[in-house]
Amino acid sequence: MVPTRFKAFRIFDDETGHRSEVVEQGVDEQTAGDVVIQVAWSSVNYKDALAGTGKGKILRQFPLNGGIDVAGVVAQSESADFREGDEVLMTGCGLSETRDGGYSEYLRVPSEWLIPLPQGLDLREAMALGTAGFTAALGLYRMEANGQTPDMGPLCVTGASGGVGSLAVDIYSKAGYEVCALSGKSEEFGWLHELGAEQCVDRHGLEWPSAPMASARFAGALDNVGGEGLSGLTRMIKPWGSIASCGMAGGIDLNTTVMPFIIRGISLIGINSAGCRYSIRSEVWQRLAGDWKPRHLDKIVTAVSELDGLPDCFERLLSGGGHGRTLVRIGADAAA
Ligand SMILES: NC(=O)c1ccc[n+]([C@@H]2O[C@H](COP(=O)([O-])OP(=O)(O)OC[C@H]3O[C@@H](n4cnc5c(N)ncnc54)[C@H](OP(=O)(O)O)[C@@H]3O)[C@@H](O)[C@H]2O)c1
Structure with missing residues (x-):
């Protein structure tokens, strides 16, 4: 069941200027898609920090939810390829650029870009990679x-x-x-x-x-x-x-x-990860879950944030103050 209202980290650029904040929204306010994911984890990338602070022109339309990465469980599907309960991930493919991104408890996306979680990775590991x-x-x-x-x-x-x-x-x-x-x-x-x-x-x-x-x-x-x-x-x-x-x-x-x-x-x-075609995308994720799976993911994840901690994460990343990867815990416990 997808709740009528849930939390999302949304980026605005309007008459009051550029800003980002945690808001309540419904799935009908999100960009179009045939699958709704109950989001478990996302992550913080350089591009997310540029988008969230407005220091880079990442979003092509406003407002949008931030987050170029998402992993979670299918909560609702009109696609023949995905069923409720399937574990999935998506990176790039317009997230937080031309469509709502992964910093949201639920996210509606087009199924054509969804990757079934490859065997060998769990949702947290998928976003440690992202x-x-x-x-x-x-x-x-x-x-x-x-x-x-x-x-x-x-x-x-x-x-x-x-x-x-x-x-x-x-x-x-x-x-x-x-x-x-x-x-x-x-x-x-x-x-x-x-x-x-x-x-x-x-x-x-x-x-x-x-x-x-x-x-x-x-x-x-x-x-x-x-x-x-x-x-x-x-x-x-x-x-x-x-x-x-x-x-x-x-x-x-x-x-x-x-x-x-x-x-x-x-x-x-x-290298253009966001626009990588599906067949290569799928093959590379299989490698990441198999022979290329990093041996030290736990050492590489150096921070875990909630949605309301994102602005601090962005500042830290852009100032060069951090190292490794920051995970964003969204509904990890609920989706597990
Ligand atoms: N093309 C694509 O598809 C794609 C996908 C993902 C990311 N990216 C790009 O790849 C870069 C890294 O992304 P990320 O998410 O890993 O960011 P990140 O975690 O912030 O890492 C960037 C690293 O670059 C180094 N650095 C920072 N400022 C620098 C400077 N002025 N001169 C030289 N080195 C500097 C720092 O490493 P050290 O202190 O260790 O030198 C920093 O940790 C970004 O430019 C991002 O936009 C591109």
Whole structure:
């Protein structure tokens, strides 16, 4: 039974300006869909913090519920593919961009984007991964499709202490890669080693090369930061290696030359988790529940928030003060 009123964290931008708050709403006030989920868990990603604070243009319409990730149990379905009681998850796919997102006790969504919870994950683990884990895994999926293998040498992960970064360290090391974690938080190097990093490098002490090609130190990379870091990486990748570019925490510029591309044959691969097509999405989630399931999810989840604690989580994440992943407990006990 879906209650007539329930709690949701809603983002507004109207005559009084940008604001977000916990409101009471009914499912009929939400964007369209043929399945209603009783939400158990969501999570906090960089994009959620941008959306919730208004510091980034994430929402394409207002108001909407925040939360680009959701996991829960089907409470009502008009879809032939899902039945009441099914455990499901959804990441990206317009959540908190063009449709209401997962920070809501109940959420109406189109079933075409729902992923049945893969065997090997529970709802909490699915959201410990969330968009961050899916993005890290999609980066590896795309690099391997482009020929990356562990015997080519180490993979560099930038922004390694963040959500995507820490999950990438865990997943890539489990997949057999030597991982070099690049981080601005030297106090977290011990933690990054525990997650699987063989080397940790302080980005504050790093001088990125300016020559079109420098000594090739890494066989590939997942880049969360963009700007100077990504520009520098293109100059340091070994022949035939790939860089999966997913983030812009350090800037959106890319200053490089064609030299590493045409002399070393390196590749720059764009990662767009939100718009990933269903067949790949489904395959990557199966990997995340199987051979790529991180070994240290409990160490990577460093905080759990309720809906009303979200504004503090957003500020902490944007100020660079946290590390790992923050889960959002919504109806976890009720949906269990
Ligand atoms: N393309 C996609 O589909 C996709 C999906 C998910 C996320 N993203 C993007 O990926 C990035 C990471 O997301 P997230 O959720 O993991 O965020 P996060 O938890 O905040 O992690 C970002 C990390 O980047 C590093 N960083 C922050 N400011 C920096 C700066 N000025 N220069 C260099 N490094 C900086 C920090 O790590 P250290 O202190 O360890 O260096 C920080 O922990 C974001 O840009 C996000 O928008 C993209």
